[in-house]
Amino acid sequence: xxxxxxxxxxxxxxxxxxxxxxxxxxxxxxxxxxxxxxxxxxxxxxxxxxxxxxxxxxxxxxxxxxxxxxxxxxxxxxxxxxxxxxxxxxxxxxxxxxxxxxxxxxxxxxxxxxxxxxxxxxxxxxxxxxxxxxxxxxxxxxxxxxxxxxxxxxxxxxxxxxxxxxxxxxxxxxxxxxxxxxxxxxxxxxxxxxxxxxxxxxxxxxxxxxxx
Amino acid sequence: xxxxxxxxxxxxxxxxxxxxxxxxxxxxxxxxxxxxxxxxxxxxxxxxxxxxxxxxxxxxxxxxxxxxxxxxxxxxxxxxxxxxxxxxxxxxxxxxxxxxxxxxxxxxxxxxxxxxxxxxxxxxxxxxxxxxxxxxxxxxxxxxxxxxxxxxxxxxxxxxxxxxxxxxxxxxxxxxxxxxxxxxxxxxxxxxxxxxxxxxxxxxxxxxxxxxxxxxxxxxxxxxxxxxxxxxxxxxxxxxxxxxxxxxxxxxxxxxxxxxxxxxxxxxxxxxxxxxxxxxxxxxxxxxxxxxxxxxxxxxxxxxxxxxxxxxxxxxxxxxxxxxxxxxxxxxxxxxxxxxxxxxxxxxxxxxxxxxxxxxxxxxxxxxxxxxxxxxxxxxxxxxxxxxxxxxxxxxxxxxxxxxxxxxxxxxxxxxxxxxxxxxxxxxxxxxxxxxxxxxxxxxxxxxxxxxxxxxxxxxxxxxxxxxxx
Ligand code: SF4
Numbered sequence: 001x002x003x004x005x006x007x008x009x010x011x012x013x014x015x016x017x018x019x020x021x022x023x024x025x026x027x028x029x030x031x032x033x034x035x036x037x038x039x040x041x042x043x044x045x046x047x048x049x050x051x052x053x054x055x056x057x058x059x060x061x062x063x064x065x066x067x068x069x070x071x072x073x074x075x076x077x078x079x080x081x082x083x084x085x086x087x088x089x090x091x092x093x094x095x096x097x098x099x100x101x102x103x104x105x106x107x108x109x110x111x112x113x114x115x116x117x118x119x120x121x122x123x124x125x126x127x128x129x130x131x132x133x134x135x136x137x138x139x140x141x142x143x144x145x146x147x148x149x150x151x152x153x154x155x156x157x158x159x160x161x162x163x164x165x166x167x168x169x170x171x172x173x174x175x176x177x178x179x180x181x182x183x184x185x186x187x188x189x190x191x192x193x194x195x196x197x198x199x200x201x202x203x204x205x206x207x208x209x210x211x212x
Numbered sequence: 213x214x215x216x217x218x219x220x221x222x223x224x225x226x227x228x229x230x231x232x233x234x235x236x237x238x239x240x241x242x243x244x245x246x247x248x249x250x251x252x253x254x255x256x257x258x259x260x261x262x263x264x265x266x267x268x269x270x271x272x273x274x275x276x277x278x279x280x281x282x283x284x285x286x287x288x289x290x291x292x293x294x295x296x297x298x299x300x301x302x303x304x305x306x307x308x309x310x311x312x313x314x315x316x317x318x319x320x321x322x323x324x325x326x327x328x329x330x331x332x333x334x335x336x337x338x339x340x341x342x343x344x345x346x347x348x349x350x351x352x353x354x355x356x357x358x359x360x361x362x363x364x365x366x367x368x369x370x371x372x373x374x375x376x377x378x379x380x381x382x383x384x385x386x387x388x389x390x391x392x393x394x395x396x397x398x399x400x401x402x403x404x405x406x407x408x409x410x411x412x413x414x415x416x417x418x419x420x421x422x423x424x425x426x427x428x429x430x431x432x433x434x435x436x437x438x439x440x441x442x443x444x445x446x447x448x449x450x451x452x453x454x455x456x457x458x459x460x461x462x463x464x465x466x467x468x469x470x471x472x473x474x475x476x477x478x479x480x481x482x483x484x485x486x487x488x489x490x491x492x493x494x495x496x497x498x499x500x501x502x503x504x505x506x507x508x509x510x511x512x513x514x515x516x517x518x519x520x521x522x523x524x525x526x527x528x529x530x531x532x533x534x535x536x537x538x539x540x541x542x543x544x545x546x547x548x549x550x551x552x553x554x555x556x557x558x559x560x561x562x563x564x565x566x567x568x569x570x571x572x573x574x575x576x577x578x579x580x581x582x583x584x585x586x587x588x589x590x591x592x593x594x595x596x597x598x599x600x601x602x603x604x605x606x607x608x609x610x611x612x613x614x615x616x617x618x619x620x621x622x623x624x625x626x627x628x629x630x631x632x633x634x635x636x637x638x639x640x641x642x643x644x645x646x647x648x649x650x651x652x653x654x655x656x657x658x659x660x661x662x663x664x665x666x667x668x669x670x671x672x673x674x675x676x677x678x679x680x681x682x
Contacts, residue, residue, distance in 0.1 A: 017534050018409060018509050022649045027630050031280065031294040033254035033301045035362075045651045054294055083530060085410040088443070089649060091345040092252065093361035111410055114379075114445045115345055115359055122363030172377060174238050185363075186265070189371045192232055192240060196268070196373055199231040199242055209466030209474045210244055210338070211271075 002124035003182030008151040009078035013142045020089035025098040028053050039101030073146035082109040087116025096123045121175045134167045218484035222416045225356040238377045244338040246368050248275035249324045250302040252343030256366035257305040268372035275313040278323045279630050283620035322596020322622045325349040325563035332462025336451045336478040348439040352432035354451040354481040380490040382415040386423035388497040393680035396431030397663035400438040401503035405513040412444030423497035429458040430569040437564045441510040450482035504550050505648045505661040507538035516678045522546035542658050557641040558671035561593030562627035565644035570664040575608040577668035583616035584674030590617040593625040629654045642670035
C-alpha cells in the first residue's frame, strides 16, 4: 500500500452534507472489474451535463460548469473538503478508488460514514474528521483563495492552514501506523496465523455446527 | 460465584469471535460466514492471485450473482457485455478458488441478503460479512453482520478474520404495538426520520421492545436491512423462538446431531438484564404511521398523512439548503400533501422487501384491482428463485399479472438499476427499496421509499394513499 505521511496541497470545497457513495461514483461504473480508471467518473452526475457509461469516452462529454470540480481554480487539488456524513450509502470501495484515481489523497469533513472511513485506510487515503467550525474555517480559507494550500501532517496529527492556524485531529494508532509505513494489512494479519488456527480449534469444540 | 457484568448481545457475539485483542480497542475478529457477489469481489480475487494467496476456509464462503442479473428472459443470457464480464469473472473466480456458488439458472439464486437466511447460511451468533452495506440485514438473527469494502473482502477471504474496532452500543426500544397497516419498513423509516442518517454512525444498534418482538423474521430483516441507512454498520435483534423456528430445517442449518446444542447456545443470545448501552432511544410504536420519503436521503421521511416540509422552516442553513436541493431534484413543492404526489412507476423488490410476506402483503392490496392507467410500469421482483416459486404456488403471480403488474426474475433490479431496469430522468417511483439517493434508480429518477403494501396501493391509485384506509 502507498504510504501517507505529509501532504501540502490545494483543497476542493464540496459544500453538501450526506454525500453518498452513489454520488461519488454512480453504479454504472461498478461493472468494471479493475481497481483503476474511475477518476474521470468521480461525482459523475454532478460533474457532467450528459449521462455516461464505462464505454463512453469522458472527453466527449459536456462538463457542468457550475460544479466545483470543473472550476479551473481548483485544478490540481489533492484534498477534498466536505460536510457531515461524507461517504454514506454503499460499501463500494470504488468510491475511494475514484477519488484516488482522480488525484485526491485525503478528505476532511466533520463526520464520515463508517464503511467509507475504513475503506480509506486500505488505500493509503487519509480521512480527517475535524470539528464543524474548523471545517467551516477551511471552507472560508479556500473560498476566499482557491490557491491556498493546506498541510496534513499525519505523524503530528495536525491540519495546518496558511495563516498559521493548526487543528489537531484524532486517529486510531493502528491506522496511523499502517498508513505511515504503507503496510499491507493481510500480510500483517497472516503473522497471526497460529492464533487464528488455535481460535478455530477451540471454536469447533464449542460450536461444532459452524464447522460441520 | 462471582457475579458477571451483564453483557449486551453485541458484547456476547463480539467476545465469542475475538482471536487476538490488540489492546487499543481493536481486535482480530473471526468471520464465520462470508457472502460473495459479483460487484465487489473481482478486485479482491485479483489481490489473492497477485499475492499467491488462497481462501483460508472455503466452506465459510458462499457466492451468488444478484446486482447485474436480468429480470426477464434469463435463458437468453445477459445482453450487456460489461455486466456479462462481471458475472463471468464471478464464475471463473469461484471455480478457480473452489467457492460454492449458485448460478443464474439455479432456483436458489437471489439477492445475497435474501438467499443467505433462506439457505440457513446465516445463523444466530455468527459473524457474517459481505461486500455490501445491507449485510446488516442478517442481524435479524442475532448475528453480527456488516458490510465491508473490497480490501476487507480480500482480507476475509485470505485470513477468515477482520481487524475491527469495537463500536459503541445503542439500544432502540420500540414500546407497545404498531397499528394495522404499519410494517417493519415503517418502523425502520420512522427511526431514521427521528435519528437521521448519521444517527447510528459509530454504533451497533440493538432493536428491542414489544413492536420488534411482534415482527416476523422477515419484518426483522427489513428493519435491520436499513440499520445502515441510519448510519449503524450493524443492527441486531435478540434470538427468540421465531428465530429458531425460521432456521430449523434449512439446508445450511445445523443437522440433528448438533441441533440441540446449537439451540441451547442460541437461547443465550440476548442482552442480559441490566446490560449497559452507550445510548438508549425509546420510541412509541403507536405513534408510527405508514411512512413515505419525500427527499433524496432516507431521513427525509414522514407519515403518509403529512405534507412535504417547507425548507424555510429549517433553522440550520446547511440543512435548509439540503432540503431545497432535495425538493428541486424531486420536483416537489413545499406543503404539498404527500397523498397528492402522483407516481409513474412502482418497484416492489430489493433486499429490504422482496420476501414472501412482502409479496403477500402487496398482493393482498392489488387483488381484484387494476393498476392506474397513469402508472406506466409496476414491477414485482421476488428476492430469490425460491421466493418466486413459493409465490407462484400461492397464486400471487396471477394476482399481480391480473392487476397489470409485471412479474419478474429475482435480483437487485431497479433497487440500484445496474441491469436494464431503471427510471428515466424525471420519473417518479414508489419503491420498496432502501435508498432514495439522487440517481439511485436511474439518472434523474425520483424515488419514494415505502412498504410493499403502500407501493402496491400507490400503483392502484396512481398516487400515494394511506394503506390503512385503502
Ligand atoms: S437489493 Fe439493492 S440494496 Fe439490496 S443488495 Fe441489491 S442493490 Fe444492494
